[in-house]
Amino acid sequence: MQLRLARIGSLSLLLTACPADADTDSATGSATTDAASSTTSSDATTTTGDLPTSTTADPTTGTTAEPTTGTSGDSTTATATTEATATTEAATTTEATTTDATTEATTGSVEGELGCAPADQFDFASYLADDCFCGDACDCYRNVPYGEAASWNEPTLDDLEIHQAVDIYVPKGMSQGPAILWAHANGSSKTINPGSGLATNALMPALEAGQVVVSVEFRHPVTNYDIGAPRTDLVDAVQFIRCNAPTLGVDPERIAGMASSRGTLMLWTAVQPELADPGSADPVKRQSSRLLGVYAAQAQTSYWGQWIADTFYDPALHDLLLMQLPADDVALGHAVGDVDADAPRVELVYVDPLAELPITLQTIGMVDPVHLPNFGDELCKAYAAAGHGEDCTVHYEVAQNAIHAGSVTFFADLFGG
Template identity: 30%
Template sequence: MKLALLPLLVAASLHAQVPGKPVEPPNRLPPTLANVAYGKHERQVLDFYKAESSKPTPLLFFIHGGGWVNGDKAPVNDRDRFLAAGISIVSINYRYSWQAQLDGVVPPVKAPLDDAARALQFVRSKAAEWNIDKARIGASGGSAGACSSLYLAFHDDMADPKSSDPVARESTRLMTAAVSGAQTSLDPKQLIEWTPNSRYGGHAFGFMDPKDRKSRDTRFAEFLQKRESVLKWIKMYSPYEHVSKDDPPVYLIYTSAPAIGQPQKDPTHTSNYGVKLQEHCKAIGTECQLVYPGAPNVKHKTITDYLIETLKK
């Protein structure tokens, strides 16, 4: 591959997987099962696309982006290619953080992340019925969906084997996660050191007017100032905090080259996030592939290439 083409390929991958910017046309065929409820809230629904196979298939578990304040499960990039490769797909909706904030969920990010875990457990509970291989599930998504995917990838298993609820007894562990434009940390102290003009993350912990979604990124200074008051939650919900040696491999792709400690044109999706997570993973002994324009040793040009190869091993 010519190096000059890499920025275009990276941009296409991120652009395709950030909600509101799909590059493929709307799905030509409806889901095999649409709006399957995995909880009681109207947003706790998922779509299932079944790959035809005589044996249990791997699964792409897709979490849409949109800053946890908007977005929808409908656009799934490269859907037909995954299905043709024998990989089934689940794409989920989840409670927005502003809805959680209005409902008194503390911190608000608990809702979308708990929903992602619950949806994954629900899907595993349907493995026999839907012909899914429980051991071969890879999460993906862009932006906030990427952050949610990494949270699942790095978090210890949230299964409760003693629960009376059979869904809660299912594992939340993944085989891998492959994401675009991921926020790898929700700690404002780290973010301001990595990228001085950082502005994202405060809404996850209630620094937002839930009745005005445009206020999402307007209170970062307050978030940083009051960091100590929410530090226990940062430790609970920031993907960076959960990395351990037994975690599955992850793949990250960004549209811009990193510049640690310098302001970024798009600080919410800067590859500075990826550089710092990769350094952290390397120190711990967890595999983390990082792709951005000009990145060295690129093994997989796109998320789709990576996931098909990894899930079909």
């Protein structure tokens, strides 16, 4: 997707220019992919394992900012081939040290209530479905409302009316297992297609490992800016699952996120301080909002236009860039600026190499500004500045059909099994 700022008529045009991630599920079909795996080694200057030519972000020199658009899908055809030279000198380590999640004490700390009383838990019985993507390997509950149970017409799905709901997949015979909340890309929905790369490479292995999978339908503050979408749908989903952990057989201390493109709003969710409201009359709102970790593909780590412009773009492009962003873009979310000592462990993967900065009018057509890998580099720099750079790992030049496969190793390490 070769995008030049001069051709961008509005923010919404750019947001809808990218269809669904070819390695995720769309509302109308799915794509199959080859399996791959991701491994990391602590204190190495490059990543190891099966992620092609991936490197780790330099916590002191790498640069990352939000692309000109905020969110988009991750289609193979939508992802531009980056011709800009990768800055290999920025490839020093921020590899996350493999730790047992049960002994982690310094990051991703869980506060607030952990599980609601029986009388306050949701009655899932009427939502039990028989069209699970995982067949007989799990029980599934479809279209379970959470939060405000809002509905809206989604512009990236041809204005299809969709709802604030989750699909929950529980492995047969599981007890006190961890849970993964999946947040999809633009052009996709929460529906998971059995033959997709997402299902084959990531979600089926998660279920086989005894991990509950929760697919979330959510509004995004950029994609759904025109309807006043909040940043907190994914927060609400985390609290809903934690409240109902006893019913679902979920360990409330082991809840993590997985996301792609638009869904990497999950990163903003993860680095926020505790958002539980202990005085709320709503038992769900009293639940902890914290995540143990996040695996994110093609991630945007900020939606703040001025920061994006200043960090990644030549000054000659700033005025044109800022014309395309919502007026209150500072309020849309800036995960890079919210990282602190309690931010949880994260792993990010990108299809393209790091872009040469600043991006100019001559080079804008050679990068994918929506999924700029430099975003991940900036997040890992923020982790390093907060004193725990080992909890942020970023891989570049990962094959499109392998971007979700690394989650298997990530969650096995994160959950301690």
